[in-house]
Amino acid sequence: LTAESYPQVKRQDFCQITPQAVDFFKSVVGESAVVTDPDDLLFYNEDQMRKYRGQSSLCVKPKTTQQVSEIVKYCHEHKLALVPQGGNTGLVGGSVPVFDEIVLSLSGMNKIRSFDHTSGILKADAGLILENADNFLAEKGYIFPLDLGAKGSCHIGGNVAANAGGLRLLRYGSLHGSVLGLEVVLPDGTIYDSMNALRKDNTGYDLKQLFIGSEGTLGVITGVSILCPARPKAVNIAFLGLESYEAVQNTFKRARSELCEILSAFEFMDRQSQWQAKRFLKTLHPLAQDDPDVDVPEYPFYVLIETSGSCKEHDDAKLETFLESVMEDGTVADGVVSQDESQLKTLWTWREGISEASNMDGGVYKYDVSLPLPVMYDLIEVLRARLDEHGLRSISDASKPVVDVVGYGHIGDGNVHVNVVVREYNKTVEKCLEPYVYQWISDHHGSISAEHGLGFQKKNYIGYSKSEVEIALMKDIKSKFDPQGIMNPYKSSSAEANGSRFD
Ligand code: FAD
Ligand code: 2HG
Ligand code: ZN
Numbered sequence: 001l002t003a004e005s006y007p008q009v010k011r012q013d014f015c016q017i018t019p020q021a022v023d024f025f026k027s028v029v030g031e032s033a034v035v036t037d038p039d040d041l042l043f044y045n046e047d048q049m050r051k052y053r054g055q056s057s058l059c060v061k062p063k064t065t066q067q068v069s070e071i072v073k074y075c076h077e078h079k080l081a082l083v084p085q086g087g088n089t090g091l092v093g094g095s096v097p098v099f100d101e102i103v104l105s106l107s108g109m110n111k112i113r114s115f116d117h118t119s120g121i122l123k124a125d126a127g128l129i130l131e132n133a134d135n136f137l138a139e140k141g142y143i144f145p146l147d148l149g150a151k152g153s154c155h156i157g158g159n160v161a162a163n164a165g166g167l168r169l170l171r172y173g174s175l176h177g178s179v180l181g182l183e184v185v186l187p188d189g190t191i192y193d194s195m196n197a198l199r200k201d202n203t204g205y206d207l208k209q210l211f212i213g214s215e216g217t218l219g220v221i222t223g224v225s226i227l228c229p230a231r232p233k234a235v236n237i238a239f240l241g242l243e244s245y246e247a248v249q250n251t252f253k254r255a256r257s258e259l260c261e262i263l264s265a266f267e268f269m270d271r272q273s274q275w276q277a278k279r280f281l282k283t284l285h286p287l288a289q290d291d292p293d294v295d296v297p298e299y300p301f302y303v304l305i306e307t308s309g310s311c312k313e314h315d316d317a318k319l320e321t322f323l324e325s326v327m328e329d330g331t332v333a334d335g336v337v338s339q340d341e342s343q344l345k346t347l348w349t350w351r352e353g354i355s356e357a358s359n360m361d362g363g364v365y366k367y368d369v370s371l372p373l374p375v376m377y378d379l380i381e382v383l384r385a386r387l388d389e390h391g392l393r394s395i396s397d398a399s400k401p402v403v404d405v406v407g408y409g410h411i412g413d414g415n416v417h418v419n420v421v422v423r424e425y426n427k428t429v430e431k432c433l434e435p436y437v438y439q440w441i442s443d444h445h446g447s448i449s450a451e452h453g454l455g456f457q458k459k460n461y462i463g464y465s466k467s468e469v470e471i472a473l474m475k476d477i478k479s480k481f482d483p484q485g486i487m488n489p490y491k492s493s494s495a496e497a498n499g500s501r502f503d
Pocket of ligand 3: 410
């Protein structure tokens, strides 16, 4: 790949990496923590959707905050641009370089620093993998207040930088509430430290909040201090089939009132998403009733309801009463309830697997949207109709670029994921979708990014969700923290032109 990968984006006036710079970084982190081999660099240059690819010739993997500080200070003094990278599971092209920015990978910083058994406060390096954090906590009777499909690869620092929402936000709230402190290396190398982890501290502005969701544009998060809840002792899952979107909304309303304090997740999926997952997982659908001839049952919608509590008998009884009532009055058409731990995992797979399944045909355009519940599914129907009008969609006709539009997500949080599954990335499809989709979301008072962030994909569309006053304030904050713009350039709203490498 050449600089022509993003012809409409201009490389900013940063300096080039010199042999002296590489030697300096080696002297800080050691030779083995500096990656320069082009084959090895591909992992750091390319995002996991294989949609965005930069051309960095250097990835540095520090092991301590002090090392991060020395690296960033050097970049600041020599005007070298860099991209902080966690597990590289982000879905908006924010975690990879655009041109030749240095990749600063946090993967070498993965230690637990401390855990307080009484308060449940965990302090850890930013590069700790989310699943490892949760496994550690499980042994202590606690749970990480965030869960998502990429847990085996993403870092807790990456989660904070992205302000990831995930599958447990309904129960545990956003990271803006559970993160108690951060350690961040600022763009000039200064170390900001608020790891003291007080639950209450009203001495001035709550600065750590600025870094939560800053997508690597304000500094490198090196440490996270987070409040972890007690691990629920009883967990149940019901996987249900429903006849209409209205029934989905009614079931949600009923679940909130009748399952109340034990409701821990309420996820929804349309039939198209299940069909996509079925082709990917190649196993029997949970509602296929052991009949291998059933592909995906005919229900247009499915929901996954999770309950978590401290008393199994109580939760079982409550869930049973709820399910009886919603099935008797016809709100829910069909369903299964997990019987054991392994079934619990299998049921989650049909929800968590959709994201990856959507990328199995050659490409995917992902829109991660907040919308008022009543109009949420309209967006998917509107997009299907629009693609049909333009003759672009067919499940069976391989000459059409779009396979289908699938809808699923955290309906309990007012967040839908729209995945336009394509056989290959295609400018005609992209132009048909964008900016139309963003305008539609804005017209319906939603947000163009509920949880994945702006990244490289959406930074130029921020105006569909934020006012000029808000954008101006963000630009001021960015230039205050990072006057040279070296920290994850081309990603913040102050950056120029949008682009994908398939232009
Ligand atoms: P990366 O992808 O490496 O980086 C993400 C952004 O944060 C980039 O802008 C990067 O520059 C910055 N960054 C990373 N680490 C640091 C750091 N230490 N300091 C400063 N900046 C940093 N997201 C959700 O919100 N909810 C979901 O349910 C969800 N499910 C997913 C399921 C799958 C299968 C996949 C592939 C992704 C999913 N995501 C989800 C998207 C993604 O946001 C999360 O996977 C995760 O939060 C990203 O963490 P990461 O360590 O991989 O960060
Ligand atoms: C999910 O909820 C993730 O599964 C990924 O946020 C969504 O891939 C997507 O669009
Ligand atoms: Zn999600």
